[in-house]
Amino acid sequence: MKPPAFQYLRPNTVSEALDMLAAAGEDAKILAGGQSLVPMLNFRLLKPSALIDINRIGELDFISESETGLRIGALTRHRVTQTSPLIAKHFPVLTAAMDHVAHLAIRNRGTIGGSLSHADPAAELPLLMTLLDAKIRLASRNGSRELSPAEFFQGSLMTALEEGEILTEVELPYLPANTRWGFEEFAQRSGDFAIVAAAVTATLSGEKCDACRIAVIGGEMPIRVPEAEDALAGIVPTAEHIKTAATIASEAAEWNEDLHASRDFRKQLVQTLVARALTAALSPSRPVH
Ligand SMILES: Cc1cc2nc3c(=O)[nH]c(=O)nc-3n(C[C@H](O)[C@H](O)[C@H](O)COP(=O)(O)OP(=O)(O)OC[C@H]3O[C@@H](n4cnc5c(N)ncnc54)[C@H](O)[C@@H]3O)c2cc1C
Incomplete structure (x- = not known):
């Protein structure tokens, strides 16, 4: 597969790139690593008039x-x-x-x-x-x-x-002192895009969780789940609290449905991965950042 014809421009500074972008108009595209853009060009999903290659900036x-x-x-x-x-x-x-x-x-x-x-x-x-x-x-x-x-x-x-x-x-x-973390992903093969992934941080005073953050992908875009974060703030979280927070997270969005996974499977994955990430973050063996 070959890309459509385009003008190729190679600025050396951000200022030059911005001038080129403004002159080239709305069809122009920035080229960075090309790992997503070039396949889209080759499949002719995009037909930009100009590519502005920022790799020398x-x-x-x-x-x-x-x-x-x-x-x-x-x-x-x-x-x-x-x-x-x-x-x-x-x-x-x-x-x-x-x-x-x-x-x-x-x-x-x-x-x-x-x-x-x-x-x-x-x-x-x-x-x-x-x-x-x-x-x-x-x-x-x-x-x-x-x-x-x-x-x-x-x-x-x-x-x-x-x-x-x-x-x-x-x-x-920067994160506050005494912040621990967890990251969990489910993908079909190593290196594939995530079906679902969960990332969390927990800021602790002793065993008490002062604040935590919970972020998830599996829907249209990444989300934070403030209701689940609030469920753990200011307490010493038990396994039951973690389960409650994970359940809240699993109900926080309309998860994607595609040939890789059903919506219901993704919902179950969110619950499982958020619980695992929180358990890791709240574990004393997890190093403070
Ligand atoms: C087989 C395969 C597997 C992959 N698996 C994963 C994965 O598991 N997880 C994952 O996260 N990614 C994955 N990727 C995508 C990879 O991470 C890409 O590098 C990334 O999506 C795009 O980065 P890029 O620098 O290559 O951008 P490009 O392909 O150059 O550009 C992508 C888009 O961003 C625009 N753009 C680029 N830089 C800028 C900028 N600075 N300002 C404004 N617009 C800009 C371009 O115009 C274009 O529209 C995979 C890609 C492939 C080919």
Whole structure:
């Protein structure tokens, strides 16, 4: 399969890329790792007039600590995210999730900006951004803006990105001390997209859970489940509390139904995986982040 003809542009800076994007008009597409875009071109699902290849823009390729959080540039490859000591230090739940993203060859090329912009409902990075309250930063010739994951992800393969905008970076606010985590995924084979995945954090004072976060994929887009989070806040959670929170999570959305899994199976998976992730997070053997 061959892609349709397109103009190929290769900027060296974000500013150049934004100028090219504005000049090329609404049909233009950003090319990052190409792991989702190129198959869509080859299947002729997309026929962009121009591809703006951002792979030479060094200023988009970084991981750095700021005072408020860890900043990750849009061009950071999945393999770099997976193996970054800074990410492992501050967000081991993200490191754990990256082990489930595709295969090594795809992780070598795929980027965080590409994954978030593509917004596949079964992808791990949107889930982790939702769990970690990421600040998603976008730039255009008119300036820049910052969105929460709930504002950015608008549905399956749909985001708040507007014409002329590039996702430049995310910032992950640091987690409070004594925060533990859990990540669980069910996929048909290693490296496949998730049928369902659950990611949680729990901030503890001794055995008491001060606050927890529960995020799930399996529906149209990643969600947090505040009702389930509230069910565990301020108590010493028992197995019964965890079961209650997992049941609330399983009822929080209309789960997808497709050839891989029925809606009911996904609902059961959400219950099981949220319970397992919470049990791991609340286990004394789980290292504090
Ligand atoms: C066989 C296979 C298995 C996979 N399995 C998984 C999996 O298990 N989990 C998972 O999460 N992913 C999986 N993927 C997808 C992979 O993670 C891709 O890397 C990712 O979805 C897209 O990233 P990319 O950098 O390749 O983006 P590209 O393919 O280059 O672009 C994707 C889309 O995002 C837009 N875009 C890219 N960067 C930006 C930016 N900075 N600003 C604005 N728009 C931008 C492009 O215009 C395009 O519309 C798989 C892919 C393949 C081929």
